Amino acid sequence: MIRYNDKNKFRMVFTTAHWVLEKKRYGEVYIEMKFNNFTKRQIVYWSFIIGSISLFLFIFIQLVDALDESELLSYEMLVISYVQGFLHPTLTEIIILFTFFGSVLWITIGTIVTVIILLLLKKVDLAILTAAVNLFGGLFNLLLKWIFQRERPDIQPLITEAGFSFPSGHSMGSFIFYGTVAYLIFLLASRKVYALLGCFIMGLMIIGIGLSRIYLGVHYPSDVLAGFSAGAVWLIAFALFLKLYHFRRNRRRMRPRSE
Numbered sequence: 001m002i003r004y005n006d007k008n009k010f011r012m013v014f015t016t017a018h019w020v021l022e023k024k025r026y027g028e029v030y031i032e033m034k035f036n037n038f039t040k041r042q043i044v045y046w047s048f049i050i051g052s053i054s055l056f057l058f059i060f061i062q063l064v065d066a067l068d069e070s071e072l073l074s075y076e077m078l079v080i081s082y083v084q085g086f087l088h089p090t091l092t093e094i095i096i097l098f099t100f101f102g103s104v105l106w107i108t109i110g111t112i113v114t115v116i117i118l119l120l121l122k123k124v125d126l127a128i129l130t131a132a133v134n135l136f137g138g139l140f141n142l143l144l145k146w147i148f149q150r151e152r153p154d155i156q157p158l159i160t161e162a163g164f165s166f167p168s169g170h171s172m173g174s175f176i177f178y179g180t181v182a183y184l185i186f187l188l189a190s191r192k193v194y195a196l197l198g199c200f201i202m203g204l205m206i207i208g209i210g211l212s213r214i215y216l217g218v219h220y221p222s223d224v225l226a227g228f229s230a231g232a233v234w235l236i237a238f239a240l241f242l243k244l245y246h247f248r249r250n251r252r253r254m255r256p257r258s259e
Contacts, residue, residue: 053236060167060229063222067150067166072222079221080155083214092158095212102170102209107134107177114181125242126187130180133238137176140234141169141227150223157217168219171227172234174209178202179235 066072111134118127150166185198213219
């Protein structure tokens, strides 16, 4: 503790090294230094974030490198044959309905509804994040398809789809949208059990939509996995951006007003 003679002095300063707090106590001014050392929770959190981004990037890069390899194609044919081994008229109708929940139309409607709800809750920053991550995520998927220009599989397609195959737009879009909803539920849920249940349901939606694309014969398994990987990296990057935004905003609020 360092004391000063100037009793009218009061300020709070933030540096990358530590907090410096000057305030009065018992009629005297003192400085209290609170070093912002990383806690175990912060270390685990950032390790998980960095590890997740690295893992999904690694998967995507490996899939890109293996696109032209016949060995990958042979494995994919086996997976497609196995999944389509469950073909049944009733199941096909259900799958066609289910895959709609990963379509551009549905995700657009869902994004608009989610943004409106967030605005009503006065969560403007979350509303902007939701709109931006889904809008630009869709555009990013179109860019990736244009870059790789992989043709769709021609093995008993049950529906007709236009455009290129890699990465899957349904898989990437559903991961971004339902992943965003899961993130919002985790942040806003009043009880932990609700948060876990909501995230679990969103996870099932993502996996189910990915499998539906293979079942319908309009995507290779690598298309789906690449869509999940690209969507995960995209979503995590936007979530980090939001966290940094909150950090900078809170830091500005802690700054003292100029005398």
